[in-house]
Amino acid sequence: MARYTGADCKRCRREKQKLFLKGSKCESAKCPIEIRPYPPGEHGRGRTKDSEYLLQKREKQKAARIYGVLEKQFRGYYNEANRLQGKTGDNLLRILETRLDNVVYRAGFAKSRDHARQLVRHGHITVNGRKTDIPSARVSVNDIVEVREPSRNLTPFQVAAAEAGEKTVPAWLESIPSKMRILVHSLPERQVIDTQVQEQLIVELYSK
Secondary structure (H helix, E strand, O other): OOOOOOOHHHHHHHHOOOOOOOHHHHHOOOOHHHHOOOOOOOOOOOOOOOOHHHHHHHHHHHHHHHHOOOHHHHHHHHHHHHHOOOOHHHHHHHHHHOEHHHHHHHOOOOOOHHHHHHHHHOOOEEEOOEEOOOOOOEOOOOOEEEEOHHHOOOHHHHHHHHOOOOOOOOOOEEEEHHHOEEEEOOOOOHHHOOOOOOHHHHHHHHOO
16 A cells, blocks of 8 residues: 655644654654744745635645545545544544554554554554454454564563553553553544544535
8 A cells, every 4th residue: 555655754844733753753852843843845934825725735634644644545534434424524533543553552552653553564463363464454342452472572562561651541442551452442532532633624625
């Protein structure tokens, strides 16, 4: 599957805010947005007229970049969300949150979503006892996500176990670092999703 291979920090600068794509680097003074808090490129410091369409487009880009999803897949998620009952924006964020790579990240087993995606692709994660190497696979209520037994001695998971408790785990998940296990208790409601995205702008963009 196609994926973005450029510089993550440029994406944060483009959105003029931290998207936390680089794990611990985003919390340090080395974060490029702390040094250059303006969009990249020759005209990055110039004034941009924020039209309605631009605001909607930027919000969609921000959400896609946060979750590491390209345009075609993101549009597919929107179409699915639009078919479901309830608010389309809430459904869209719920779909993105229940991706397997996001669940591994949210539970504190990876430093970033990119890192979580790599761990899943390399076959270190199981869902209900079955190895799953598809980052976009979605979890359901009562699913059990675990790190495979042979992988638990690898450095990333040793670090995750040692740093357990430092990161807040969403209420819809339960992280058990001693067993390298994640329990999915429910699907996330909008009020517990802390992603700083105005999903209504995305709905307005795709509704045109």
